[in-house]
Amino acid sequence: MIRCLITLLTIFCALLTGCGPQExxxxxxxxxxxxxxxxxxxxxxxxxxxxxxxxxxxxxxxxxxxxxxxxxxxxxxxxxxxxxxxxxxxxxxxxxxxxxxxxxxxxxxxxxxxxxxxxxxxxxxxxxxxxxxxxxxxxxTTRDNAVDYAAVMARRGLVNIAIAYDIRNRNFSESWLKEFREALATHRGIIAAAIPYESAADSDFDSIVRDLLKSRPDSLFFISGAIDVARLAKAARSQAPKLPIGASEWASTEQLIDLGGEFVEGLLIVQNYDRDDxxxxxxxxxxxxxxxxxxxxxxxxxxxxxxxxxxxxxxxxxxxxxxxxxxxxxxxxxxxxxxxxVFDQNGDTQRKVYFTQIRSGRYVKIE
The missing domain is CATH 3.40.50.2300 (Response regulator)
Structure with a gap:
């Protein structure tokens, strides 16, 4: 009788995928x-x-x-x-x-x-x-963000923009650049210069900014990660301190402010979440x-x-x-x-974003 009971309990445990911890x-x-x-x-x-x-x-x-x-x-x-x-x-x-x-x-x-x-x-x-x-x-997508950036910058009168972009993340940066160029054209704006570079510890950001400024733009824009944007902003503030600067969403981390300090003050950048929620x-x-x-x-x-x-x-x-x-x-x-x-059948979704400007060492929503 006891043996039968043990056998039944063993079978029951097996049916429950084991009495011990599951994989x-x-x-x-x-x-x-x-x-x-x-x-x-x-x-x-x-x-x-x-x-x-x-x-x-x-x-x-x-x-x-x-x-x-x-x-x-x-x-x-x-x-x-x-x-x-x-x-x-x-x-x-x-x-x-x-x-x-x-x-x-x-x-x-x-x-x-x-x-x-x-x-x-x-x-x-x-x-x-x-x-x-x-x-x-x-x-x-890059298209969604580029369209919104073009509209915001055009409302600020920024329509002659020189861009530096990191080809180390080429799939993103070239997609972003293409979509932004097309979106800016709908506002009668142009990309005055587009300078590619490959991110590295010894990248010559002073030279990159110098080349951007040759096109006499009304603003500078960086499609780069936070480390590079901080260094590009420093070069920009040294050579053209009054020129507006902006960056793509890729750089919108805490590290950008930590590294950029006073040089990234006033920088325009989008966030895909509300920091003030x-x-x-x-x-x-x-x-x-x-x-x-x-x-x-x-x-x-x-x-x-x-x-x-x-x-x-x-x-x-x-x-x-x-x-x-x-x-x-x-x-x-x-x-x-x-x-x-909410996903569509292809696994794509939309996401609300918030435009910010760095002011007094923090991201401040502007629209």
């Missing part, structure tokens, strides 16, 4: 965690980590906890390919990242071939828009982030947390034999930290 769900993270522009990748990893920790504390996906495997792309094609292949080899079910369009160009073909669902918090290049693939994007949801997130990482969240932290929210919800609601992509499409809309996230 974790492995998801990957890939972003720039070293070298230049690592502020975006590290902040993104922090946002994802916070979301997963909260998810696991709440019981995970029907009892299965999530294990995060993080890899660095170092903003380098060879490193990015190696890291992407490592995540494929680790058997991750989904990946959060990458954070730049230039690295996405390398990573997406590898993960896509493996059939892995991927959700990027920040990539915007038109090269990844409108495609029925395994990639979802949390951010809007006092809602309960965002306040709780900001306080938890500060407590966990001893720093305030940035735009990649917010976008990455939203991306993790989408993925974790899809994992929890996924039905038997359903792909994560199908679950993600079915499970929306999603409540992000500040706005509702």
């Amino acid at each position: 974790p769900i492995r998801i990957g993270f890939i972003g720039g965690l070293s070298d230049r522009n690592s502020d975006n990748g590290q902040s993104g990893l922090n946002g994802v980590t916070l979301a997963i920790e909260n998810f696991n504390r709440a019981g995970g996906a029907n009892g299965r906890l999530v294990e995060l495997i993080a890899r660095d792309d170092a903003q380098n094609a060879e490193t990015a390919a190696k890291s992407a292949n490592e995540l494929v080899g680790a058997g991750v079910e989904a990946i959060i990242g990458p954070f730049t369009s230039g690295m996405a160009e390398v990573i997406i073909p590898i993960t896509g071939k493996a059939g892995i669902f991927e959700i990027s918090p920040t990539i915007t290049s038109m090269a990844f828009y409108g495609k029925d693939d395994n990639l979802f994007r949390i951010n809007r 006092r809602s309960q949801r965002f306040t709780e997130f900001s306080e938890a982030y500060l407590k966990r990482f001893q720093r305030a969240p940035g735009y990649s932290s917010v976008s990455a947390h939203d991306a993790a929210t989408v993925l974790l919800t899809a994992l929890k609601q996924r039905q038997k034999n359903e792909t994560i992509k199908a679950a993600a499409l079915r499970s929306g809309p999603y409540q992000g930290l500040q706005q509702e996230i």
Whole structure:
């Protein structure tokens, strides 16, 4: 009788997929965690980590906890390919990242071939828009941002603009430049000069700005990461202190103000979240982030947390034999930290943005 009871209990436990801990769900993270522009990748990893920790504390996906495997792309094609292949080899079910369009160009073909669902918090290049693939994007496109920038700058009388752009993230910067050129033309504006350069520790930013000024522009604009924008702004203030300056959304991190100091005062830049939001949801997130990482969240932290929210919800609601992509499409809309996230059939979405100007060492909303 006792043996029969033990046998029945053993069978019952097996039917419940085991009496012990269940195998974790492995998801990957890939972003720039070293070298230049690592502020975006590290902040993104922090946002994802916070979301997963909260998810696991709440019981995970029907009892299965999530294990995060993080890899660095170092903003380098060879490193990015190696890291992407490592995540494929680790058997991750989904990946959060990458954070730049230039690295996405390398990573997406590898993960896509493996059939892995991927959700990027920040990539915007038109090269990844409108495609029925395994990639979802949390951010809007370079076209959306360039159109808005052109309108805002034209209202300020800035229609003869000289631009420096970093070809290290060529997929993004050239897409942004193309869309901005077309958008500016609708306001009878022109790009007076477009100077490409490859970001490096020894880049000659004084020379770049000198070449931009030869076109006699009414403003300077930088399609670059935070480190380079800070250095370009310093060169600009030295050579043309009264000329308005602006930068694409790529640079809109805390590091820009920390590094740029007085040189980035007055710089125009867009944010994909409201830094002044006092809602309960965002306040709780900001306080938890500060407590966990001893720093305030940035735009990649917010976008990455939203991306993790989408993925974790899809994992929890996924039905038997359903792909994560199908679950993600079915499970929306999603409540992000500040706005509702709605995907179309291609995994693209819109996102509200806020134009800011750096004043007295902080980002201040202007419209």
